Amino acid sequence: MTEPATRLPSQEKLLLDYIHRLDQHKEGRKMVHLHLSALRPFNRREHHICAAAEDFEPFVAALDGQLFILKNADIFFIFKQEVQPSVETVVQQTRYLFSDDPLVLEEDDSDIQFSDWYDVETDYDKILHIVQDLISAASDQNRSFTNQMDTRSALKAKQEKGEPLTPEVLGRVESALTRTDLSNMVRRQYICSLSRRRVPETAFSELFISIADLRETLLPGINLMANRWLFQHLTETLDRRMLSMLSKTDTLTISGDISFNLNVGTLLSQEFQAFDDNITANRRGGMIIELQKVNIFANLGAYLFAREFIQAKGYRVCIDGLSYQSMAVIDRERLGADFVKLIWHSEMMDGGEEIHNHIRTMIRHAGEDRVVLCRVDNREAIDFGQSVGITMFQGRHIEHLIAEDNRRKELMRLKRRMERSSETP
């Protein structure tokens, strides 16, 4: 386990300082931003980035420019406009270094370019924005470590996420929940395997109640997740609502195999029994019950009993919410779960060869067809997942691939129709 950085990475901080100071000297300055973070992982090794940066050194030595290499591998170079032609040449050279990478190969069809050029004088606000965003993304990575209870962090969390949930508010929310129609807050996300050309194929889909929508509707300004245990209690109420929605087939349209989150306590409740009585036996085989890992550690005996109980009825079980660290301690087979969900975090990729091998071994041990990489927000996550043997994925980026695939299929259909109509005289 790597030690988390508690402060901002210094290059990021230096860049921001520099940009702030630049406010007084904008004239005649240009900036180029190289999106090296969008390179494939195997092109983004340290020596690649160093090689790219080296080419800029002569400008720095001649005091014609300032270079910043961020933690995500992006390069920012701010320079005097006199040297622009030579800088352009250097950027061309760097581009050439990565000419086999999709970032360069597919640049024409992509939103992300290899490099973005700015005029500091006219684009200053835009530049400041970009840098601030990058820095807040970098500190987000460490947020889970720094959301401590110290006053500063608590204040910051309050400003960003709202007032922390208290027992009084929880009590009110839970009674309001029993009267609120939640069906329009149910979201669906697909768990897919991917072909070599990244065409998604659905394995199952997860139904969940959007906490963001719930908060918006019932409790604007309240941070539902501020206290883990109160939130966990709230999820038990949500479980019961989810079960009642799933029982009424007219409320939710369900096609294909589905998964949903429940607590172990819910599985042992009368509500679950009523739900189970209502569904036909063959539906059970198409349902995967997701259990948060904290349930297992809260009461192993109850987990084992509940798992046995629902699997005997035909449901399948997925352990949700694993990080690569906690996955090391969870023996899927021993715990008798059918699937586990591993949460994507760029830390896994940044951890170096040793961590990669460790993750690869864990995936193999858990079973390559048993692990879902979830919260996949970008292509990087898929590349990494595939490199360690993962075959199933879930997240925003998968939704994007599905939409893209649907568009492509739609186009094909149109094309065929056009061809047919042109064939007929």
Next chain:
Amino acid sequence: MADAANFTAIPNLHGTSEETLLVGHLRRIQEHSAGQYAIHVHLSELRPGNRQQNFIRIAARAFEALLANFDATLYVLSNHDLVLFCRDVPVDDVDQAIYKVRALFSEDPLTFGDEGSFEDRFTTWYDLTQKADFRAFMAEAIKMEAEASSRQRIDSEDKSPAASYAMAGTPLDPRNLAAINQRMMEINIADLLRQQTAVTVQADGKGETLFREHYVSMQDLQRRLAPNINLFGNSWLFQYLTETLDRRVLSVVAQFDFESMTDVISLNLNISTVLSREFQVFHRSVGMNARKVVIELQLIDVFADLGMYVFARDQLRDTGYQILIDGLNPVSFQFFNPSLLDADFVKLGWSKEFLGEVPKARVDEVRDQVNITGKNKMVLSRVDSEGAILWGLQAGIHRFQGHYADVIVEKMISKGIVK
């Protein structure tokens, strides 16, 4: 922070007991026993943790199809045993239902014996057409009826704190939680603080104090805080309360004179507490003596956010504290290997139910885990008997805590062999 024990409510406290109905049933069929047989499912011998009301309810439902399709009757007894009466029901169909119940408890030692073997303690079958079987089962039923009624009497008479503690009515819910939490901040807590010594038993039979755990007795706390509310009925909300309790305990322990203290103490805390301002204040009072303090963290808390744990552990260690992982028992220990958590100590909570019920192969498994985790890190807590200590030694553990460990410590002190 403390962990809640599992409490099982005893059903049907008033009125006619299921046992009485069972005896009545037997008497009725005595003269027309053709095709009748009974199966006694000994769920009362499950581990206490598995003898929960909702488990038994779910187990009983395994017989539903049988009851609907055949001439069969099920009794759910107050000791959690099940009794199934059948008339001309194909044994194969009964087997299927029993098998389902067995599977539910597949991790319980009660089901470890092979089905039908003489080691099988899970079920007893009675062919009621046979006089001997009938008499045996009648005797058993009458015995259980007597036990049920004496249990009922004790429960209704016993108003002792221990009983009310286990039975205490209203469960914790978000509405009463706020008030209890507020009260927790106001009541005096210092006099509820207890200590218990963890001791290392050395090869030469001598003992050495490992640390003295300082903890709040939950019974006492419940009595002072909310005698009518069962604080342990809801594990999430209980967990929330412990965060407040932590802060109160820290403020009391911060008054200790750490400089002149010769022993090592241990405290149970939430990770969120370790990262709080209250802990910073506490740390100022501990100063350079952090090595005299062991911080105990619960497994559930550790796994709720492992990243946070790693962060807290490293911070604690950098400032000199030692870290202990609490909340495992000999069974869960076989499911998770805590060595990856890189703590200084790992505590296993002993319970009678493990004695003799954990087969040899499983003791070996535990010993392997002990070796992987590191023998010198393991502490067996809640040891209440010599048997527990022997079990621990067998599994390779030499550090103990609990009532029986206290007895040993006292003996050692009187003999002058404790350091």
